[in-house]
Amino acid sequence: MSLSTEPRGAGTAPAITIFSTAPTVPLIALGAFALGMASYVTAGLIPMIEQAFSVPVGVAAQLVTAFTLAYGLGSPVVVALLPGHRQRVGLLAALGLFVLANAASALATDFAWLLLFRGLAGIGAGVYLAMGIATAAAISPSTRGKAIALIMGGMAAGTVLGVPLGLLLAERWGWASALWLVTLLGLGALLGLSWRLPALPDAASIPLRRKLSLLVDGHVVVILLVSLLAAIASLGMYTFLAPLLSASEYGGVKSITPYLWVWGIGGVAGSFLVGPLADRIQGPKLTFIIMLALSLSLLALPLVAGWNVWMVLFPIAIWGAVGWALQVPQNNELIHARETQGDGNLAVALNESALYLGSAIGAAGGGLILVLNLPIWMLAAGAGVVAAAGAVVQASNLRRKVR
Numbered sequence: 001m002s003l004s005t006e007p008r009g010a011g012t013a014p015a016i017t018i019f020s021t022a023p024t025v026p027l028i029a030l031g032a033f034a035l036g037m038a039s040y041v042t043a044g045l046i047p048m049i050e051q052a053f054s055v056p057v058g059v060a061a062q063l064v065t066a067f068t069l070a071y072g073l074g075s076p077v078v079v080a081l082l083p084g085h086r087q088r089v090g091l092l093a094a095l096g097l098f099v100l101a102n103a104a105s106a107l108a109t110d111f112a113w114l115l116l117f118r119g120l121a122g123i124g125a126g127v128y129l130a131m132g133i134a135t136a137a138a139i140s141p142s143t144r145g146k147a148i149a150l151i152m153g154g155m156a157a158g159t160v161l162g163v164p165l166g167l168l169l170a171e172r173w174g175w176a177s178a179l180w181l182v183t184l185l186g187l188g189a190l191l192g193l194s195w196r197l198p199a200l201p202d203a204a205s206i207p208l209r210r211k212l213s214l215l216v217d218g219h220v221v222v223i224l225l226v227s228l229l230a231a232i233a234s235l236g237m238y239t240f241l242a243p244l245l246s247a248s249e250y251g252g253v254k255s256i257t258p259y260l261w262v263w264g265i266g267g268v269a270g271s272f273l274v275g276p277l278a279d280r281i282q283g284p285k286l287t288f289i290i291m292l293a294l295s296l297s298l299l300a301l302p303l304v305a306g307w308n309v310w311m312v313l314f315p316i317a318i319w320g321a322v323g324w325a326l327q328v329p330q331n332n333e334l335i336h337a338r339e340t341q342g343d344g345n346l347a348v349a350l351n352e353s354a355l356y357l358g359s360a361i362g363a364a365g366g367g368l369i370l371v372l373n374l375p376i377w378m379l380a381a382g383a384g385v386v387a388a389a390g391a392v393v394q395a396s397n398l399r400r401k402v403r
Contacts, residue, residue: 023196024139025147028132029154031095031189035125036158038102038182041166042067042118048175053111066115067122072356074119075126076349082127087345088199091131092190098124099186106179129155130349137335137344139198144335145278149328153271156324160264214347219337222397223347226287227330228354228361229390230294234323235355236362237298237383238263240370241316247376250302251309262313263320270321274328283333284397290329291391293322299384302377327351333397362386 042063050060082090101121108114133148140147162185166178214220241260245253253259277286297319305312334351335344362383369378 024193024198025136025150026154027189027192027196028136029150030192031098031128031132031186032151032154033158033162034182034185034189035098035129036155037162037166037185038098038121038125038158038179039067039071040159041163041178041182044163044167045170045175045178048170049114052175053114055111059111063115063118066119067125068356068360070119070122071126072122072353074123075130076346076353078123078127079130079346079349080343082131082345087131087135088197091128091135091197092194094124094127094131095186095190095193096124097121098128099183099190102179102183102186106176106183126349126352129352130345133331133348134335134345135197137332143275143279145280145328145332146275148331149272149275149278149325152324152328152331153268153275156264156267156271160261160268214338214341214343214350217337219397220334220347220350222393223330223334223337224350224354226291226390226394226397227327227351228358229386229393230291230323230326231355231358232362232365233298233383233387233390234294234319234326234362235359236366236386237301237319237380239359239363240366240379243370244301244376244379245305245309245312250305250376251312253309259313259316263316266317266320267324270323270325271328273321274325278329278332281329283329283336284394286329287326287333288391288394288398290322290326291387291394293318294326295384295387295391297322298380298387301380327355 043061046057046060046063049055049063050057053060078094098121101117101124105114105117105121108117129151133151136147136151137144162181166181169177169181241263242253242256245251245256245259274286274290281289297315300315301312301319304315330351331348334347338344338347365382366379369382
C-alpha cells in the first residue's frame with residue numbers, strides 16, 4: 001500500500017491517499033487466521049498438556065477459560081483505554097502481544113505461567129481483531145463489507161483448517177509445536193503490517209465516560225443483543241451437535257467429524273461470500289435474513305436427521321455459513337453507527353464479548369436440557385427458537401431504518 005501524508009498543522013490528522021489496500025487487508029486476515037487457530041486449538045491440546053504438566057484434566061481445561069475470558073472481557077477494556085492518536089501502534093502492539101504470549105506459552109515449563117500467557121494471548125487477540133476490523137473498514141471505505149468478510153473468513157479458516165493442522169503437528173512433535181505454528185503465522189502478519197500498514201488518521205481524544213455512552217445507544221444495544229442471541233443459538237448448538245446425532249432416533253452417528261467439517265467449511269464459505277452482499281444490502285436487512293436462515297436451519301436439524309442422517313449435512317452447512325457470515329454485517333453496522341463518535345473499534349470489541357458470552361450461555365442451556373433428561377430434539381429446537389427471537393429483535397432495526 002502506498003500513502004502520502006500532506007503537510008499538516010499540530011493536532012491535525014494526516015491526509016492518507018490510498019492507492020491500493022489489497023496487501024493490507026489480507027495481512028490483517030492472516031493475523032485473524034492465527035487468532036482463530038489459537039482460540040480453538042488449545043481445547044484439542046488439553047490431553048497432552050494434562051500429561052506434560054501432570055495436572056488434572058479439569059485444571060488443564062482452564063487454559064481455554066483463561067483465553068476466552070481475557071478475550072471477551074479484557075479486550076474491550078483495553079480498547080476503551082487506548083488513545084485515539086495511537087490506533088496504528090495499538091493494532092501492532094496487540095498483535096505483538098499475541099505473538100509473544102503464544103511463544104511464551106510454547107516455552108512454558110510451569111502450568112501457572114502457561115495459564116498467565118494464555119490470558120495475555122486472549123487480550124492481544126481480542127484487541128487485535130476489534131482494531132483490525134475497524135482499520136480494514138477505514139482503509140477500504142467503498143468495499144468495507146468485503147474487507148470485513150476477508151478478515152472474518154481468515155478467522156473461520158484458522159478454526160476450520162488451522163486447528164486440525166495444529167493438532168497434527170502436536171501429535172507428531174508435541175503440544176508446543178501447535179503454538180509455535182500460531183506464533184509464526186502471527187509473526188508473519190506482524191512483520192507484513194509493520195511494513196505495509198499506513199499511518200492511520202488520528203482519532204479525536206474521547207473521554208472514557210463518553211465512550212461508555214455507546215452502551216445506551218439503542219441501535220448499538222440491539223446489534224449486540226442480536227449477536228448475543230445468535231451466539232447462544234449457533235455456538236451453543238455446536239457444542240451439542242454430537243449428542244443430537246449420536247442418538248439412535250437421529251442417525252446414531254459414530255463419528256461426528258464429517259459433520260463438523262461441513263459446518264466449518266460452510267462457515268468459511270459464508271464468511272467470504274457475504275462480503276459483496278454486505279456492500280449492496282443494508283446491514284439490518286441482511287442480518288434479518290441471516291437470522292431467519294439460522295433459525296430455520298437449526299429447527300430443521302432433528303427433522304432432517306430423523307429422515308436421513310446424511311441429508312442433515314445440508315442444514316448443517318447452511319447453519320455454519322450463516323452463523324459465521326452474520327458478523328460481517330453486524331460489525332459493518334456497528335462501525336457505521338459509531339463512526340461519527342470515533343469509537344467503532346470499541347463497539348466491535350463489545351460485539352466479540354457478546355459472542356463469547358452467548359457461547360457460554362448456550363453451552364449452559366444445552367447442558368441443562370441434558371441434565372433434566374428432556375428430549376434430545378429440544379437442543380436444536382431451543383437453539384432455533386433463540387435464533388428466531390434474534391430475528392424478531394432485529395426487526396426493530398429494520399423499522400429504525402425505515403423511519
